[in-house]
Amino acid sequence: MKQPLGLRLLAYSVAILVSIFFLYPYWWMLLGAFRPTEAVLTNPLQLWPESLDFSAFESIARVSGVPIWRYIVNSIFITAASTVIGVAITALGAYALTRRPDLLAFKMLRSGFLLTMMYPYMLLVIPVYIVIFKLGLLGTYTGIILFLALGPVQFFLFEQFFRSIPGEIIEAAIVDGASEAQVFLMVVMPVSMPVVATVTIITFLLNWAQWFPVLVISRSPDTYTLPVALLNMTGELGVNFQGIMAIAIITTVPATIVFLIAQRRVMQGMADGSVKG
Amino acid sequence: MSQTAVPTSASKVWVFYAFALPFAVLTIVFGLWPIVLSLIVSLTDSATALRPEPRYVGLENYRDVFGDPIFLRSLVSTVIYTVAAVVLNLSFALFYALLLNSTLIGPGRTFLKVAMFLPVVTPDIAGYAVWRWLFDSSFGAINAGLSLLHLPPFGGIASPDTVMIAVLVAELWHHAGFYILIFLANLAICDRALEEAAAIDGANRWQRKFFIVLPQLRPALLINGIYALIQFLKTFTVVVVMTKGGPNGSTNFVSYYAYNLFDQGRYGEATAMASILFFIVAAVALVAYRIGDRGSAR
Structure with missing residues (x-):
């Protein structure tokens, strides 16, 4: 036309x-x-x-008494660790749940997970504070990383993909004498690499932006990430406008670069992972 | 492997339990347990909530919350804001998705899509911090731009009359890309042949969009509607960064108010509010889902 x-x-x-x-x-x-x-x-x-x-970048050398590099390292470490752990645990869990949807325990687990994801996230953090407190994980990296590990988009992407794998491939491997662990590692994982990559990138972007759980679980600025440092700075006395913009840049640039490199994959994955829910 | 599971011998079931164990542990520890705990804490006296033996006060916290005029005002402003935000975001997203998908846009479509989605993956704290200053009366570009055009200044986040508009704009900037994406995904599977047939029958551009394309967008409208309702009912980050609930409590939305109470150690009332908001969100999502479902069955 x-x-x-x-x-x-x-x-x-x-x-x-x-x-x-x-x-x-x-x-x-x-x-x-x-x-x-x-x-x-x-x-x-x-x-x-x-x-x-460039004076702004000198003025933010320390925020809330902690050197800026510490926030940068925290951000990278917490995001990377929660992404790797989250992707591994979600892949294994979603795989088990799609292979044996008939098990009652798995049906209950799936409903429980969906219920959790429906609960307003901001409000879940309040009782999570109490749980973390009871587990003695308040103020630890472990607490923050484990809390950030699970997410609905990740689960739905894996579930959708595993459901699409033809059963015959798995059956053939089992007939050939492969154990379930071998089937997962040597048959399922190799064909799942594209979805693993998509989920990893999306989880990285989502976790990089996280701030509320980090703030609530932390006991001091020592475990803050960049977004939390930025938020803290807006609350500090005296307005350092330039400094706020400088931290905003440091917070934004990594996510922007990752997104620009993988834009097609990220947008496709976000659409697929949301439509299923 | 679809719905029919590949047969495995009974002795192998434990392997799948082992696979799912870490996932189950995290779901229970950071999901189900906190939800149950939240319900329990909402029944206790705040001062004793974190002690090993809390004092149970029944539904007293819920009674306090519903008798609190600040909460009722907060609930009303949350609902007004949610309705405005859902309508604004979805109508804008629908309009822009139709534009991006139309044959009028050819070269540069990828750039336009990246531009609209970039704010979605930008950490919201950073985005809202920038918007907070864009609206500022002395630093901000928005009022400088308005005065350049000889227009009256915009109160932004400083005035109770305009603060909701400022927050709506900032949230539109951050969230709209997601809704556009879902509409675009739906448009990609729409039947172009139907539109062409209607064009041959003499339907003009707007008639084709309204009578042919819109009905096919029901799935995206349903998903976006539910997501947006849930999203905006629990509006939080933008308030923390831009307004702190002000001015004069005009953006003191429920999740922000609940968090403030939590911060003051009023755990019982905070968790009671959390439960109330959860029931509202769940009920709204369910009703929206039912309405959409019935529509598609027709």
Whole structure:
């Protein structure tokens, strides 16, 4: 179908306006961090920095008495560990649940998991604080990492994929004398690599952004991640606008890079993992 | 392997229990146990809630919560905000997904899709921190832009009259991409042939969208509707970063209020509020699901 030029121009103008709405905050954040505060106050709309000012990054060398590198290391460590552990545990669990959907215990486990995921997350954290307290894990990395490990999108993606594997492949391996562990590691896992990659990337992005459980389970800023440090900074006395924008950049850039590299996979996975729920 | 499980000998069942064990442990320890605990704590006196032998007070916390004018006001503003946010997000997402999917947009579609989805994967704290300052009266670009166009200044998060709008805009920025994505996924499996047939029969562009495409989008509308309702009923992060419930308690939504009580050690009332919100969320999700389900059976 050939489309009239006027209509096409209108469509593109609207799309560009909407994209500016989505992207302008990133540009403004960059400018805010690298332009001197006085310059931002005089002209908040400036589209290009008059001079580059790196003082913001010196001013955030320590936040709440803890060096910034510690937040960066915490973010990387907590996100990586919770992602690896979460993907492994969810893959094994979803696999068992799809192989033996007939077991009563598994039916109950699946319903229990779904119920948990329906419970308002923010409010689950309150009783989780009490549980973590009872387990003696308050203020520990272990508590934070284990809490972040499970998520609904991850589970649904694995479940959907494992259901799509033809039963004959598994049957053939069992006839050939493979044990269930061998079937999982040498038959199922190799064909599951694409979905494992998708789930890993999505879990990384979701966990990188997490802040509330980290704040609640922590006892001191020593276990804070970047988003929590950023939040803490907005509450501190005296407004360090440039510094806030600088931490916002450090928090945003890793997620942006991962997303840009894997955008097709991330969007496809997020759609698939949500439609199933 | 579909629904018919591959036959395994009975002795092998333990292998699957072993596979599922870590998943079960995490689900129970960080999911089911806290939910049960939350219900139990909501029946206890706050001061004794964390002690080994808490004092049980029955439904007193629930009575206190429903007798608390701040909570009732909080509940009303949560509902108003949720309705506004659901309508705004879904109508905007539907409109933009139709635009991106239309034959009018050709080159650059990938860029447009990446642009709309980037805010979804941007840590919400960072996004809202930037929006908080965009709305600022002295630093912000928004008021500077308005004065450039000789328009009256926007109160943003400083005024009780405009704070909801500011929060709505920031949340639209963060969440809309997800709803657009779900609509796009649905549009991708819509039957283009139907639209073309209608075009041949003389239906114009808007008639085709309304009578041919929209009915096919029922699954996406249902999913997005339920997700958005749940999402906005528990609005929290944006309040923590941008408004702290203010000004004058106008954005003191239920989950934020509950968290404040929790922070003050009022565990009993906080968990009672959590349970109330959970029942509202579950009921709303169920009703929305029923309505959608009945519609598709017709």
